Amino acid sequence: MESSAAVRSRSTTKYYGDVVALDGVDLDIPLGQVHGLVGPNGAGKTTLLGLLLGLSVADRGTLEILGSPVRRVLGTPGGVSGFLDGPGLYPSLTARQNLAALAALRGHGAHVTREVEDALEQVGLSDVADDRPRGFSLGMRQRLGLAAALLARPRLLVLDEPSNGLDPAAKRHIHGLLGELAAGGAAVVVSSHHMDDVAALCSEVTLLSNGRVVFSGPVEKLAAESGRLDYRVVTSDPAVARRVVGETPGLELVSAPGGVRAEDDVVVARGPVSAVDELVVRLVGAGVAVRGLGPTVTPLEAAFLALTESGSTLAPLGGPR
Numbered sequence: 001m002e003s004s005a006a007v008r009s010r011s012t013t014k015y016y017g018d019v020v021a022l023d024g025v026d027l028d029i030p031l032g033q034v035h036g037l038v039g040p041n042g043a044g045k046t047t048l049l050g051l052l053l054g055l056s057v058a059d060r061g062t063l064e065i066l067g068s069p070v071r072r073v074l075g076t077p078g079g080v081s082g083f084l085d086g087p088g089l090y091p092s093l094t095a096r097q098n099l100a101a102l103a104a105l106r107g108h109g110a111h112v113t114r115e116v117e118d119a120l121e122q123v124g125l126s127d128v129a130d131d132r133p134r135g136f137s138l139g140m141r142q143r144l145g146l147a148a149a150l151l152a153r154p155r156l157l158v159l160d161e162p163s164n165g166l167d168p169a170a171k172r173h174i175h176g177l178l179g180e181l182a183a184g185g186a187a188v189v190v191s192s193h194h195m196d197d198v199a200a201l202c203s204e205v206t207l208l209s210n211g212r213v214v215f216s217g218p219v220e221k222l223a224a225e226s227g228r229l230d231y232r233v234v235t236s237d238p239a240v241a242r243r244v245v246g247e248t249p250g251l252e253l254v255s256a257p258g259g260v261r262a263e264d265d266v267v268v269a270r271g272p273v274s275a276v277d278e279l280v281v282r283l284v285g286a287g288v289a290v291r292g293l294g295p296t297v298t299p300l301e302a303a304f305l306a307l308t309e310s311g312s313t314l315a316p317l318g319g320p321r
């Protein structure tokens, strides 16, 4: 029977010398979804993607990809494609020649021309197919790399920061393409530092911190972990607003908010949304007009900060804490 799991990882552990890059990672990624991998710098995202692509091997644990156990040898497992740190391209060949060379290497048969043209069209590069990638922008190189990965018709597509360098229209196009792949039954695993991209693209997300999984599940469930958010409140009378925030049960006045530019007319209040509702009622009752109100970061970003503690402490470079 064919497995419906794209990735099944149990206690996967990876060391680089003394550094524990992955520390007992348990992870299940089913086919048919775009799965986001997020976490602070050095959390282990690239290391995990490298294991999925067969670019390195785990030191401990078991890893199954597309239903088959990964052996402790290097090499991309069958049915998997993707790239880390930007795609490997031949700078002196045109975009079309790059793809044709790859297709030939992979032993594509008589339909190679059609497949190359389809891949170029899918990523929106047909118009520049005869240009060389050395003149391409970062976003164009990313798209050509994606075309190369698509040529392999992957059942598991692994991409490191695929939205890097893409303008908003290209990003939308590529997100749509990845969504279609997942709808067609493939699994797409993407790493990202951009929570808005994750929210737009992924149905499920895994949050890594210090080489460990601190959350894995639906994106909405992660957003719900945000708890108390900071709200930026713009009013007609900030002095009174500060006092009212202090008097509202469940709310706390944030005097030095992170990520919010200091503005005289802005007050930042921390608490649950029910307390913020009460604040608005009290402000209006006190004759203070509320001109603007909203969280300082999205619920997804807030959950990320809360679960990784990145909001207060930067992980030291070079190794997990």
Ligand SMILES: Nc1ncnc2c1ncn2[C@@H]1O[C@H](COP(=O)(O)OP(=O)(O)OP(=O)(O)O)[C@@H](O)[C@H]1O
Binding pocket: 016, 017, 019, 020, 021, 039, 040, 041, 042, 043, 044, 045, 046, 047, 048, 317, 318, 319, 320
């Ligand atoms: N080749 C390597 N040699 C030694 N240490 C490494 C190597 N690759 C990664 N590490 C270490 O392993 C840990 C995890 O790194 P990794 O690159 O997987 O994190 P990441 O989540 O992808 O980070 P970033 O968001 O900055 O790309 C870090 O402490 C890093 O310094």
